[in-house]
Amino acid sequence: MRRKNLGRVLGLGLAAACLVGLVAMPATAQAAPAAAWTPKVAPLSTPWTADVSPTNALPDYPRPQLARPSVDKPKWLSLNGLWQYAGTDGFTPPAFGKDLAGQILVPYPTESALSGIQKHDEFMFYRKTLDVPKDYTNHDQRVRLNFGAVNYDATVYVNGTQVARHTGGYDAFSVDITGALRDKGQQEIVVAVHSPVDDANIPVGKQRNDPDGIFYTAASGIWQSVWLEPVAATSVASFTATPDVASSSFAISTTLNGDPSRAKLTVDVYDGKKKVASGRADAGGPLKITVPKAHLWSPDDPFLYTFKVKLDGQGSNDEFESYAGLRSIAVANVDGKQRITLNGKPTFLLSTLDQGYWPDGIYTAPTDAALKFDIQKTKDLGFNTIRKHIKIEPARWYYWADRLGLMVWQDSPALPTGRNGSLSTADKANFRAETATMVDQLKNVTSIIGWIPFNEGWGQWSVQAASDVGAQVKAQDPSRLVNDRSGSNCCDTPGDPGTGDIIDWHQYQGPALPAPDAKRASIDGEHGGLTLSVEGHTWPTATINPYGSVKDAAELNDKYVANTAVLRDQGAPYGLSGAVYTQITDVEGEQNGFFTYDRKVEKVDEARVRAVNLQVIAAGTKPTPPAPPGTPGTAGVDNYRFNETSGVTAADSVGAAPLGTNPLTLRNGAAFGPGLDGNALVLNGVNQFAESAKTLIPTENTNYSVSAWVKLNAAGDAFQTVASEDGDANSAFFLQYSGADKRWAFSFASVRALANTVGAPVPGKWYHLVGVRDVTHSSLAIYVDGTLSGSVGILGGGDKGTGNFEIGRGKFGGNPVDYLNGSVDGAKIFDRALSAPEVAALTAAGPGK
Incomplete structure (x- = not known):
């Protein structure tokens, strides 16, 4: 792993600032001659690549929630466009008043084709000269220089004077440069940047210096818009309108630049052009504004109020516009289960995974229309939520999510993987600080309904760390959900922290179906990943297929619909509150998108995808259907005593003699031998088993x-199945010995209820096992010798039982597996969930000879 001296000219530190953004044509700063610059050729172009030039590099107003003086006519000077550029060695100090050798198109990262550089420099200089409009400094106004984001450590100089030092690759920062401006003539801005990417233990998301597989090209340097604006001597730096649906009100909070003493804040709230509420308070103080006849925001009706704000005091006046939606998000008990509610109603959050990568701009969408495209297509496909995956977007991305009506799970950008055990105290503190900055920066975004500090344990130094950082975020923003750890069942530092608002599992291809617990709602945090390559539309390194390939678009559509139908039929009605499909577009090495990486080919039938998606969302509003009552008593609907002494048939004692209703056939030399009470079924652990002639247990x-007495001849690392029922690909359930855990278990293919109270099974000893599937209480439980020994919360029925009931083997990946080396006696099947007293009674009765 490469590590370099990170302390040269540009060190690493901590900082925080504020970001927000809209559509308006700016004034344009003077730029170097366009003829000296040419874009590089991207491995893939998008429909918007050709629209980018030095004269129109992201010209849209970048901060829609703080537009001065108004949304329609913001006063600002875009510094996007051509800057001089040079890579450097990290030791040489910046030179002022001198041209740099190259040019770069800002704000596209250096690695992107659109930047004109298309390579990574760890250390770099940017330089721009410009004229500041004369009216920017009239009447005691201040001139502020704003950066949407710079990766990672930026030192800013104006006319040779250092005016700012900022670290953090994802958050905005702003600096008053008035004191550094010359009285007349051109001004010079120089930005020195250090971008170590994953050579340092800093939040990088999926950026890598050596991209491969599920990790992608880095995005170094300036990668979001840069602009100037004139502001009053005392001005608002940030504005937040926190909604409270219960009281139909907004809690207004602000932070200020300049002297706040004796300043007053006036806020008028508009529904379109009609003023509906107003309030006035001391600047920086609390202000609550109640809105009559409240109009709530939702994906179906993304209504937003407009705020017109004035700050006045000491002869200095600041004026701007903002917006926010009135909506609530919570976890509440609905029909006995914890569910996510939007505006007080249970709502299934059906999401795509959205990583925000572009083949021409890498981290930066080529145009605002491109930025909007992914969000609009997510909406068109019938989703109501986006998981913004370990990246923070420019403010305009959230503007479009707010306007179009998509809820957003916002991830913290992750630390590099593979270093959890070696992170320093400073590394951990920096991650926590950058997470806090993210929340501060985005807390006024209506569409964001939840925060996710950790993904699959990447950069998570302990299980407790998820709880600690989650609690930090919740204290900072109690108005939203906090999912402490997405993918608690997998990957790095696995383990459910047991805290936060959400239980979140990942399962490819899934979907995962975790059950809510007494305090938390549950979601599938990632699933799917169906992979289809489209010739001519793949990244040069697109070679991996980590999840599951399909041969053509027809199979992709069929498998997506089948996969999503599980959410509709087994997840949403039974308490699952959300799911995240991987993913909206292909990204470099991954080809599992609805769209190709260049956004030129839609791989799926939009109408089919939308139809099943809307069915899932609708299912999330319905009460849990009751389970059938089943057959009373403890005789079982099928009962195998294995009293036979010879032959290849085991009678079912339920039904007419001699063989009963559903006898079993012994396979491959399986035989009868000494049991716990009389004879038992004896199996060799290689290929022997017994099976019914049809499906016996409805599992959906x-x-x-399922109950059985079992004795192992050996307990090693291999799995051994006592009883199961074949599904199409996997057994619908496994009553088993888990060699991976050295425990008895009752399992689905994706999850195991482990018998943790009794320790490892002892070979040669008889045990009574009972596996209980209770859909009413969303549990999978294992009893050993009459006592509950382990359980796990799980929705749905796992794989559906479609084949024969089996004693002595399971099925996984379409193949017979996990043959039992031992003996089975007194096996019973029940079409209901046995109670604890009934299980105890079964154990006390013995095999029932």
């Missing part, structure tokens, strides 16, 4: 139980 959305 119903309760059932």
Whole structure:
């Protein structure tokens, strides 16, 4: 792993600032001659690549929630366009008043084709000369220089004077440069940047210096808009309108630049052109504004109020416009289960994974229309939520999510993977600080309904760390959900922290179906990943298929619909509150998008995808259907005593003699031998088993139980199945010995309820096992010798039972597996969930000879 001296000219530190953004043509700063610059050729172009030039590099107003003096006519000077550029060695100090050798198109990162550089420099200089409009400094106004984001450590000089030092690759920062401006003539801005990417333990998301697989090209240097604006001597730096649906009100909070003493804040709230509420308070103080006849924001009706704000005091007046939606997000008990509610109503959050990468601009969308495209297509496909995956977007991305009506799960950008155990105290503190800055910067975004500090344990130094950082975020923003750890069932530092608002599992291809617990709602945090390559539309390194390939678009559509139908039928009605499909577009090495990486090919049938997606969302509003009552008593609907002494048939004692209703056939030399009480079924652990002639247990959305006495001849690292029922690909359930855990278990293919109270099974000893599936209470439980020994919350029915009931083997990946080396006695099937007293009674009765 490469590590370099990070302390040269540009060190690493901490900082925080504020970001926000809109559509308006700016004034344009003078730039170097366009003829000296040419873009590089991107490996893939998008429909918007050709629209980018030095005269129109992201010309849209970048801060829609703080537009001075108004949304329609913001006063600002865009510094996007051509800057002089040079890579450097990290030791040489910046030179002022001198041209740099190259040119770069800002704000596209250096690695992007649109920048004109298309390579990574760890250390770099940017330089721009410009004229500041004369009216920017009239009447005691101040001139502020704003950066949307610079990766990672930026030192800013104006006319040779250092005016700012900022670290953090994802947050905005702003500096008053008035004191450094010359009285007349051109002004010079120089920005020195250090971008170590994953050579340092800093938040980088999926950026890598050596991209491969699920990690992608880095995005160094200036990668969001840069602009100047004139402001009053005392001005508002940030504005937040926190909604409270219960009281139909907004809590207004601000931070200020300049002297706040004796300044007053006036806020008028508009519904379109009609003023509906107003309030006035001391600047920086609390202000609550109640809105009559409240109009709530939702994906179906993304209504936003306009705020016109004035700050006055000491002869200095600041004026701007903002917006916000009135909506609530919470976890509440609905019909006995914790569910996510939007505006007080249970709402299924059906999401795409959105990583925000572009083949021409890398981290930076080529145009605002491109930025809007992914969000609009997510909406068109029938989703109501986006998971913004370990990246923070420019303010205009959130503006479009707010306007178009998509809820957003916002991830913290992750630390590099593979270093959890070696992170320093400073590394951890920096991650926590940058997470706090993210929340501060984005807390006025209506569409963001939840924060995710950790993904799959990447950069998570302990299980407790998820709880600690989650609690930090919740204290900072109690108005939103906090998902302490997405993918608690997998990957780095695995383990459910047991805290936060959400239980979140990942399962490819899934979907995962975790059950809510007494305090938390549950979601599938990632699933899917169906992979289809489209010739001529793949990244040069697109070679991996980590999840599951399909041969053509027809199979992709069929498998997506089938996969999503599980959410509709087994997840949403039973308490699952959301799911995240991977993903909206291909990204470099991954080809599992609805769209190709260049956004030129839509791989799926939009109408089919939309139809099943809307069905899932609708299912999330319905009450849990009751399970069938089942057959009373403890005789079982099928009962195998294995009293036989010879032959290849085991009778079912339920039904007419001699063989009963559903006898079993012994396969591959399986035989009868000494049991716990009389004879038992004896199996060799290689290929022997016994099976019914048809499916015996309905497993889809119903309760059932399986009971058997079992003795192992050996307990090693291999799995051994006592009883199961074949599904199409996997057993619908496994009553088993888990060699991976050295425990008895009752399992689905994706999850195991482990018998943790009794320790490892002892070979040669008889045990009574009962597996209970209770869909009513969303549990999978294992009893050993009459006592509950382990359980796990899980929705749905796992794989559906479609084949024969089996004693002595399972099925996984379409193949027979996990043959039992031992003996089975007194096996029973029940079409309901047995109670704890009933299980105890079964154990006390013995095999029932």
